[in-house]
Amino acid sequence: MLDIRNLTKRFGQVEAVKDVSISVPDRAFLVLLGPSGCGKTTLLRMLAGLELPSEGQIVFDGQTVSDGDRDWAVDPAKRNSGLVFQSYALWPHMSVRGNVEWPLKVMKMPATDRAARVAEVLELLDIGELAERYPNEISGGQQQRVAIARTIAPKPSVLLFDEPLSNLDAKLRVEMRTELMRLHRATGATAVYVTHDQIEAMTMATHVAVMNQGRVQQFGAPADLIEHPETAFVATFVGTPPNNLVPVVKSGAGYRVGGRPMPLTPPADECLAMYRAETMTLSDHEGATTLPMELVEASAIAGRTLVTGLTDGLRLSAIVDRPPDAQIGDMIQFCLPPRPDGWFGLNGERIG
Numbered sequence: 001m002l003d004i005r006n007l008t009k010r011f012g013q014v015e016a017v018k019d020v021s022i023s024v025p026d027r028a029f030l031v032l033l034g035p036s037g038c039g040k041t042t043l044l045r046m047l048a049g050l051e052l053p054s055e056g057q058i059v060f061d062g063q064t065v066s067d068g069d070r071d072w073a074v075d076p077a078k079r080n081s082g083l084v085f086q087s088y089a090l091w092p093h094m095s096v097r098g099n100v101e102w103p104l105k106v107m108k109m110p111a112t113d114r115a116a117r118v119a120e121v122l123e124l125l126d127i128g129e130l131a132e133r134y135p136n137e138i139s140g141g142q143q144q145r146v147a148i149a150r151t152i153a154p155k156p157s158v159l160l161f162d163e164p165l166s167n168l169d170a171k172l173r174v175e176m177r178t179e180l181m182r183l184h185r186a187t188g189a190t191a192v193y194v195t196h197d198q199i200e201a202m203t204m205a206t207h208v209a210v211m212n213q214g215r216v217q218q219f220g221a222p223a224d225l226i227e228h229p230e231t232a233f234v235a236t237f238v239g240t241p242p243n244n245l246v247p248v249v250k251s252g253a254g255y256r257v258g259g260r261p262m263p264l265t266p267p268a269d270e271c272l273a274m275y276r277a278e279t280m281t282l283s284d285h286e287g288a289t290t291l292p293m294e295l296v297e298a299s300a301i302a303g304r305t306l307v308t309g310l311t312d313g314l315r316l317s318a319i320v321d322r323p324p325d326a327q328i329g330d331m332i333q334f335c336l337p338p339r340p341d342g343w344f345g346l347n348g349e350r351i352g
């Protein structure tokens, strides 16, 4: 179990991580997901022991490894965790075998055990035939594999990844994603993986922590975040495309959306209605629940069409079976389903 308790990190006036508490079960694959600057890397660096928390504790398997309240932390090399960075600095003067063997030498593993472990890890990453080559004699993707092999060689119980695939091209990224998942299962380690890539997060994670401005907004299984976002931020950050959030305002005895009366019964006079893109439809004519919008985008997505409309700063996405019979810039009618998929207050809290 990896326990993060009331963790806060300040850099001068900046609070990079604010009172984060999460418990990650053994063998979980936790993804830290959030926009740039939300504190993901700072949290990961505290887990690795590269940064001391200002407050709070990190506990690996019942053992405290960082304690901000006591200004104390176990050395990065002694905390049974391995970190894979975005840029993987291999030792240029050592062969692939030498690079992977290095951490085992540092931990004073006997030579015969080292040779066996290196062979095992090279096999696991399918780079056995590169063992005698030097880093400048292999491709970027192969270097990344070597960096991962070097990290897992000492069998860390916690594997930490900081956007490890962001330097790879799109095809290699998809391949490595599957590889990392296989590797995670094979090592039995608990993984913590930082990304701002939605698809990466949703396909790899058993658990996701969505962060914004240093705080964890929601922690749960990927499906939970999609099915039941707890805040407006999560609703609009998670999912491809993310959910639509529509401001609803009271007007006389009824309510208005985008300046038009709508037959809605919201839980508050001013709030946000959430509609999934899959529940929105398009209509050929105006009706009681339609909103005229400018067609700004129509793109193919898994055999269906993602249609985006814009009006007065309101942007809506719908996933429909057939492309609309209209050109970009034309007005089309978006049709809101009878009931929203959720309600949020103006402060972003879920209210229904």
Ligand SMILES: Nc1ncnc2c1ncn2[C@@H]1O[C@H](COP(=O)(O)OP(=O)(O)OP(=O)(O)O)[C@@H](O)[C@H]1O
Residues within 6 Å of the ligand: 011, 014, 015, 016, 034, 035, 036, 037, 038, 039, 040, 041, 042, 043, 196
């Ligand atoms: N050493 C530091 N000194 C001062 N401020 C820092 C330091 N490291 C990070 N910060 C600030 O803390 C906040 C969180 O940064 P962090 O790198 O953790 O974000 P991130 O979510 O990983 O962002 P990105 O996705 O862009 O890498 C930012 O406002 C950043 O400017």
